[in-house]
Amino acid sequence: MRKEIGIGLLGFGVVGSGVATILHKHREDLQHKLGVPVRIKRVLIKNKEKERDTELPKEAFTDQLEDLLNDDAIDFIVEVFGGTDDAKTAIERSLKAGKGVVTANKDVMAVYGKELLALADENSCDLFYEASVGGGIPLIRTLEDGLASDRISSLLGIVNGTTNFILTKMKEEKKTYEDALAEATALGYAEADPSADVDGIDAARKMAILASLSFSSEVQLDDVFVRGMSVIEDGDLELAEQFGYTIKMAGSAKKDENGIEVAVEPVFVKNEHPLASVNNEFNAVYVYGDAVGETMFYGPGAGSLPTATSVTSDIVAACRNLLLGVNGKRIHSYQYERKVKSDEQKFASYFHRISVQDEIGVLSRLSSIYSHNKASLATVIQHADPKREDADLIFITHAISRDQHLKVIEELKVAPEVNCVLSHYRVEGD
Structure with a gap:
């Protein structure tokens, strides 16, 4: 019967210290839910001499990753020191050492998620990343x-x-x-x-x-x-x-x-x-x-304790898998091949704001640009100021492709009646 679960913590900044705080303050609740205590055994930091306001003993802090990877009392690693290269290397080494990983690192997961999840599968380890998106939102x-x-x-x-x-x-x-x-x-x-x-x-x-x-x-x-x-x-x-x-x-x-x-x-x-x-x-x-x-x-979406709460929820999930003996059993491979749409296949409504010369016939000439590109218009409004020689034209399209939208914008930019295309936006929520 396992007596406790040991954690190695990489980083003790805003999120790392928040994780330590939650694990300490909620230790009785977590033990009740899991049946065993969860304790931070070692913490990887850059400066061991720095004073820290924490319940953890000073000897728990180290500047050597090997101290965590070679410690049999540490069951899995929590990476919260951020960055990309060092974090990726640490996650890779942890998984190869047979230790599951919890990470809050969106930079690493966005770029290297596929290969890291595959590495977790190869080594029968968990890799959780709830806190990489949405802070405290599960x-x-x-x-x-x-x-x-x-x-x-x-x-x-x-x-x-x-x-x-x-x-x-x-x-x-x-x-x-x-x-x-x-x-x-x-x-x-x-x-x-x-x-x-x-x-x-x-x-x-x-x-x-x-x-x-x-x-x-x-x-x-x-x-x-x-x-x-x-x-x-x-x-x-x-x-x-x-x-x-x-x-x-x-x-x-x-x-x-x-x-x-x-x-x-x-x-x-x-x-x-x-x-x-x-x-x-x-x-x-x-x-x-x-x-x-x-x-x-x-x-x-951010902050020490909201993000630390998501990290801790992953810690609980990893602990449960450990206690049940099902670490690394989740299938991480993608079901479908990568297939990205072209601009011709992406459809939306668009808002266009254009500065034009305030003269007769401009509206009809610019409307022909939309017609030429088969872009149907839902709204057309002119904002004119008697004190100015120019005016703003507002066009809101029906659903058109991004390719049509871009072609319209390029033609508007070179139209002799147009001073400039002030702004354009995709429209959502209709």
């Missing part, structure tokens, strides 16, 4: 287990709290992008270098993970179409509101008989859609299943 386990009997057809969600916080402040409090970003940084929602968030890279990694899991098919990071927040122009938030939409930095993934499409970009979301009311740092993901229909998962 999204991955729900997709893997709760909706395992269903066939997921699409996902639409806000998976980056930083950009959602910024857009909320810009819309609700009329703050500039710079002021909203400064507030997000001060509150700890944005990094000193926020480019991964505002350029859409962080969300793209998460969507690649979610799409691969939901569709049981490999989705590579390069398969994700990405546009960052920099495309949002002055006046776009107000225009969206005027037309009954809210701009959200959203991730989407869809699968049909033609293949898979995944994108991360600012989109117009209909105000009636639940995602439109998800504000500040919160995340939410809408999941569409053939059998279950529409479901939405909502909660804090």
Whole structure:
């Protein structure tokens, strides 16, 4: 009869210390649920001399990975020190040593998930990664287990709290992008270098993970179409509101008989859609299943304890597998071959905002560009100011392919009547 389960912890930063706190404060609850105590045996850190506010003894800390891998009292490894290369190497070495892994590393799982899951299968080990997406939202386990009997057809969600916080402040409090970003940084929602968030890279990694899991098919990071927040122009938030939409930095993934499409970009979301009311740092993901229909998962997308809660839920799952003797029994291989849609196969409605010369005949000439590309228009509105010589034309299309959309935009850019294409967005939630 096993007397306890030992854990090796890689990293003791914001998330790592949060995991240690939860395991300590909830130790009696966890022991009751599992039947044995769960204890952190060793912690890999860079600086052993640094003072840390923790219940763990100082001798538990080491700067040598081998101390964890060679310790028979450690049953599995929890990787929370982030980064890519060192984390990937540590996960690989842990799996080869026969120790299962729990990781919160979206960067590693988005790029190397397929090979790491295969390595886990080869070594009969578990590899859990719930906290890599959605912070405290139990999204991955729900997709893997709760909706395992269903066939997921699409996902639409806000998976980056930083950009959602910024857009909320810009819309609700009329703050500039710079002021909203400064507030997000001060509150700890944005990094000193926020480019991964505002350029859409962080969300793209998460969507690649979610799409691969939901569709049981490999989705590579390069398969994700990405546009960052920099495309949002002055006046776009107000225009969206005027037309009954809210701009959200959203991730989407869809699968049909033609293949898979995944994108991360600012989109117009209909105000009636639940995602439109998800504000500040919160995340939410809408999941569409053939059998279950529409479901939405909502909660804090980041932070020490929400993320640590997801990590700890994986720890509990790994412990249960260990106690039942079923480590590494889950099948990780993809059911379907990778098949990514072309731009001709991706359909959506689009919002176009164009600055034009305010003169007779412009509207009909530009409408012919849409007609020429077989792009049907749902809405056409002109915004003119008597004090200006130019005007803004607003076009909202019916569903057209991304290829049609791009061709229309390119023709508009070179049309003599057009001063510039101010902005364009995909429309969701109709």
